[in-house]
Amino acid sequence: MYKLELKDVTHVYGAxxxxxxxxxxxxxxGFETGLVTGLIGHTGSGKSTLVxxxxxxxxxxxxxxxxxxxxxxxxxxxxxxxxxxxxxxxQYPEYQLFDETVGKDIGFALRNKGCSEETIKEKVTExxxxxxxxxxxxxxxxxxxxxxQRRRAAIAGVLVMDPEVLVLDEPAAGLDPRGRAEIxxxxxxxxxxxxxxxxxxxxxxxxxxxxxxxxxVMRDGEVYADGTTDEIFSDPDRLLGAGMDVPEVMKVALxxxxxxxxxxxxxxxxxxxxxxxxxxxxxxxxx
Numbered sequence: 001m002y003k004l005e006l007k008d009v010t011h012v013y014g015a016x017x018x019x020x021x022x023x024x025x026x027x028x029x030g031f032e033t034g035l036v037t038g039l040i041g042h043t044g045s046g047k048s049t050l051v052x053x054x055x056x057x058x059x060x061x062x063x064x065x066x067x068x069x070x071x072x073x074x075x076x077x078x079x080x081x082x083x084x085x086x087x088x089x090x091q092y093p094e095y096q097l098f099d100e101t102v103g104k105d106i107g108f109a110l111r112n113k114g115c116s117e118e119t120i121k122e123k124v125t126e127x128x129x130x131x132x133x134x135x136x137x138x139x140x141x142x143x144x145x146x147x148x149q150r151r152r153a154a155i156a157g158v159l160v161m162d163p164e165v166l167v168l169d170e171p172a173a174g175l176d177p178r179g180r181a182e183i184x185x186x187x188x189x190x191x192x193x194x195x196x197x198x199x200x201x202x203x204x205x206x207x208x209x210x211x212x213x214x215x216x217v218m219r220d221g222e223v224y225a226d227g228t229t230d231e232i233f234s235d236p237d238r239l240l241g242a243g244m245d246v247p248e249v250m251k252v253a254l255x256x257x258x259x260x261x262x263x264x265x266x267x268x269x270x271x272x273x274x275x276x277x278x279x280x281x282x283x284x285x286x287x
Contacts, residue, residue, distance in 0.1 A: 002031055
């Protein structure tokens with residue numbers, strides 16, 4: 001059974017008005033416990049609508065969103081409890097920081113939940129450590145932090161709830177390569193330590209290739225392709241035909257193959273291409 005699943009989900013904005021727009025059409029997709037699933041697609045493909053349905057920010061026009069096999073909208077008045085279990089990190093979450101100190105901002109959701117101050121302090125410290133924020137930073141104003149530190153604080157404000165499902169909409173957008181690797185590394189380790197289900201939305205094919213166990217491709221409000229990372233990237237022509245890109249290192253590998261160099265394996269990561277080239281050299285291949 002999937003941890004989180006969307007069945008026959010359709011969503012229409014502005015229904016029965018001149019501005020009616022169908023964002024999702026009969027989407028069926030499931031997310032397995034403990035896996036990182038990447039979600040890719042062009043702007044307007046339906047990704048943002050889809051992720052906002054996962055924790056009940058948007059209710060489907062038709063269809064069902066299931067968490068542990070139960071419809072999250074079965075009891076609409078209890079939808080708030082779903083948001084503690086399915087944490088959603090929106091794009092540029094640092095713009096949502098508002099409290100007097102970093103510690104108070106990170107602990108805001110727990111205070112809303114009615115947790116004791118002792119519990120809040122303990123969990124805030126733990127969440128801050130997960131994203132590389134020192135205890136000294138917790139007493140600072142969020143607006144005294146650097147951009148990357150504010151991003152970490154905002155993500156910690158979701159991790160503090162220990163969500164069973166973590167949904168991330170472009171969590172590393174706008175960061176330099178080092179900051180990007182750090183943020184994604186923290187989130188990957190959260191999956192490993194907590195056994196959480198992680199859903200990562202990104203335009204970066206490199207992120208998909210490096211961090212994801214599975215990848216789903218959205219196109220025109222539908223699931224265009226869904227499979228393991230190997231399955232999705234083993235058919236670059238299909239991705240390119242859908243107007244999607246492939247990792248830069250894969251372009252290099254494809255060019256080498258065109259020039260007669262025999263390469264096999266995971267040609268969508270730097271490590272995979274390196275190993276393929278070394279194997280080719282070992283077999284007497286030309287480089």
